Amino acid sequence: MAVDGARLTASAREAAATGWSAAAVPMIGYAVMLLGTAAAPVAAAWLTKLVIDGLTGAASLAELLGLAAGLAGTGVAAAVLPHWSRYLGNQVGRAMVATTTDRLFAATARFPGLRPFEDPRFLDRLRLAQEGASRADSIVTESFGLVRSTVTVIGFVGAVLVISPAMTLIVLCAAVPALVAQLKLSRQRTNMMWEIGPAERRQLFYSNLLSTIEAAKEIRLFNTGGFLRGRLMAELSTAHAGKRRMDRKELSAEGALALLSAVVAGGGLVWAIAAARTGALTVGDVSMFTAAVVAVQGGLNTLVTGIAVADHNLRLFGHYVAVVRAEPDLVVPVDPAPLPPLRRGIELRDVWFRYSEGHPWILRGVDLFIPYGAAVALVGLNGAGKSTLVKLLCRFYDPSRGTILWDGVDLRDVRPDALRERISGVFQDHMTYDFSARDNIGVGDVGARDDLDRIRAAARKAGVDELLAALPRGYDTLLTRMFTSEEDREDSSTGVVLSGGQWQRTALARAFLRDGRDLMILDEPSSGLDPEAEADVHARMRRHRAGQTSLLISHRLNTVRDADLIVVLEDGVVAERGDHDDLMAVDGTYARFFRLQARGYHEVALSENRAQ
Numbered sequence: 001m002a003v004d005g006a007r008l009t010a011s012a013r014e015a016a017a018t019g020w021s022a023a024a025v026p027m028i029g030y031a032v033m034l035l036g037t038a039a040a041p042v043a044a045a046w047l048t049k050l051v052i053d054g055l056t057g058a059a060s061l062a063e064l065l066g067l068a069a070g071l072a073g074t075g076v077a078a079a080v081l082p083h084w085s086r087y088l089g090n091q092v093g094r095a096m097v098a099t100t101t102d103r104l105f106a107a108t109a110r111f112p113g114l115r116p117f118e119d120p121r122f123l124d125r126l127r128l129a130q131e132g133a134s135r136a137d138s139i140v141t142e143s144f145g146l147v148r149s150t151v152t153v154i155g156f157v158g159a160v161l162v163i164s165p166a167m168t169l170i171v172l173c174a175a176v177p178a179l180v181a182q183l184k185l186s187r188q189r190t191n192m193m194w195e196i197g198p199a200e201r202r203q204l205f206y207s208n209l210l211s212t213i214e215a216a217k218e219i220r221l222f223n224t225g226g227f228l229r230g231r232l233m234a235e236l237s238t239a240h241a242g243k244r245r246m247d248r249k250e251l252s253a254e255g256a257l258a259l260l261s262a263v264v265a266g267g268g269l270v271w272a273i274a275a276a277r278t279g280a281l282t283v284g285d286v287s288m289f290t291a292a293v294v295a296v297q298g299g300l301n302t303l304v305t306g307i308a309v310a311d312h313n314l315r316l317f318g319h320y321v322a323v324v325r326a327e328p329d330l331v332v333p334v335d336p337a338p339l340p341p342l343r344r345g346i347e348l349r350d351v352w353f354r355y356s357e358g359h360p361w362i363l364r365g366v367d368l369f370i371p372y373g374a375a376v377a378l379v380g381l382n383g384a385g386k387s388t389l390v391k392l393l394c395r396f397y398d399p400s401r402g403t404i405l406w407d408g409v410d411l412r413d414v415r416p417d418a419l420r421e422r423i424s425g426v427f428q429d430h431m432t433y434d435f436s437a438r439d440n441i442g443v444g445d446v447g448a449r450d451d452l453d454r455i456r457a458a459a460r461k462a463g464v465d466e467l468l469a470a471l472p473r474g475y476d477t478l479l480t481r482m483f484t485s486e487e488d489r490e491d492s493s494t495g496v497v498l499s500g501g502q503w504q505r506t507a508l509a510r511a512f513l514r515d516g517r518d519l520m521i522l523d524e525p526s527s528g529l530d531p532e533a534e535a536d537v538h539a540r541m542r543r544h545r546a547g548q549t550s551l552l553i554s555h556r557l558n559t560v561r562d563a564d565l566i567v568v569l570e571d572g573v574v575a576e577r578g579d580h581d582d583l584m585a586v587d588g589t590y591a592r593f594f595r596l597q598a599r600g601y602h603e604v605a606l607s608e609n610r611a612q
């Protein structure tokens with residue numbers, strides 16, 4: 001409980017600091033307006049009592065006019081201030097949401113590795129953190145709302161106290177169970193959201209599947225629409241069941257509390273009228289009392305509901321704080337070693353790796369030297385660990401055992417972003433961004449996004465310049481039918497869908513734009529290309545990587561035969577290494593694979609010859 005309280009206090013402190021740093025001036029204005037809004041009804045009720053007592057008593061005209069002017073003034077304040085405070089509250093809220101959203105995504109981008117994004121618990125937390133960040137505005141409005149309700153309640157409680165201390169006590173006592181119940185409910189609501197989080201994430205996954213082009217083909221061909229919709233609805237109903245249980249709890253608790261409030265208000269009214277009849281209260285007192293009971297109860301209700309909502313939002317905000325403050329998933333050195341340009345080579349020394357303790361070993365003591373300036377090819381069966389090795393070279397994960405040395409410097413000792421500055425490449429599952437052609441290539445080196453000459457030069461190297469330049473809006477054409485650009489709002493047909501091979505060349509251009517790097521990683525860069533295009537792309541890559549350190553992964557062994565060094569990965573270790581001729585002479589796995597592929601071509605060639 002104490003830990004819980006401490007966590008909430010920390011979240012509240014963080015929310016206040018965020019609000020202050022995001023919008024200090026509007027926040028002050030908002031606070032002033034709210035205090036005015038809070039005080040106005042108390043002043044109005046009190047002035048009304050004085051006017052009524054003045055009218056039924058012996059007040060002078062001047063006194064009455066003064067009171068009436070005061071009453072009119074509070075009326076103006078009560079009418080105008082809420083609009084201003086709402087406007088300023090929205091300003092503060094939006095500034096806060098902008099700040100929290102920015103900080104949240106800066107924090108997710110700051111994780112140097114990939115592990116958090118493979119951890120379902122982290123992903124659940126991230127979803128709640130996004131919700132917490134997006135509700136930062138309501139933390140402000142709710143908190144200020146609480147202050148406003150408190151001021152109103154205190155004002156009216158003071159007024160009722162003057163009339164009847166006993167009645168004040170009863171009204172306040174009626175609020176205590178409401179407060180306790182609401183706080184308990186809010187805790188339960190946050191827990192419920194955590195519990196249904198996985199179902200909601202799966203629901204999102206199914207709804208994305210059912211609404212994106214990537215899955216649309218298979219869904220239609222395999223007729224899985226109904227099946228996926230069934231799963232979507234099952235997840236939705238799990239989430240709904242959790243929410244319904246919570247709603248029922250709220251309904252019964254809030255219903256009982258409302259009844260309690262009504263009984264107290266009704267009882268108080270009977271008492272006040274009876275007291276006025278005996279002359280214990282004036283007519284003005286009854287008017288003040290009636291207004292005060294309604295306002296105190298309303299204010300307390302708002303207060304307890306506000307506290308509950310603030311409690312709930314702060315708990316969600318706590319997930320945001322946890323993500324923003326999360327430790328990096330890889331150890332980032334406090335005093336990082338400089339990473340010099342590569343001059344000797346990259347060495348993997350007895351590298352062992354598995355994705356987690358529950359997963360099998362993928363690499364089991366890999367020893368490999370990638371010499372500076374050499375074109376190295378990595379081959380092996382599906383699942384041999386080739387892409388995993390690439391991920392270790394980029395330090396998306398650290399080896400479970402062993403080290404990777406860059407010119408003798410352990411990758412663990414350098415800043416991950418400094419390492420990645422020195423690397424370019426194409427991943428097997430490269431991205432296809434719903435951006436323009438220019439941006440699809442430009443993100444390879446964000447600083448060069450506006451440099452169309454460089455972008456086109458990179459596209460030319462990848463053999464895709466002619467295609468992109470001929471698009472309806474040239475390099476500014478969107479490579480997607482998902483969005484329209486600002487200029488094409490009226491014409492949604494200008495977006496273009498590229499073929500798999502064309503996308504692959506675009507991804508290659510992105511890698512080429514990032515030129516002058518020390519290591520070029522090419523993980524299956526030509527798997528989607530036709531034979532002519534493949535030969536063309538490999539010739540281009542050969543030219544591009546001449547004198548540059550590169551690591552090429554390919555299952556098409558004709559594309560790796562001219563590499564300086566070919567490495568065969570098998571059973572988690574380097575089974576063979578050498579150039580094409582060495583490996584053919586060894587007559588091992590590589591030679592077997594090579595002959596197998598070559599025989600396929602040879603047989604095709606033979607049957608074609610026979611047919612002629």
Ligand SMILES: Nc1ncnc2c1ncn2[C@@H]1O[C@H](COP(=O)(O)OP(=O)(O)OP(=O)(O)O)[C@@H](O)[C@H]1O
Pocket residue numbers: 118355359362380381382383384385386387388389428
């Ligand atoms: N993020 C991950 N979490 C757990 N296991 C993983 C993860 N990524 C890959 N694996 C497992 O690691 C093994 C090696 O995968 P990897 O992608 O490195 O193989 P590969 O040699 O590149 O295969 P392919 O030729 O099919 O591309 C596979 O058994 C795969 O299931």
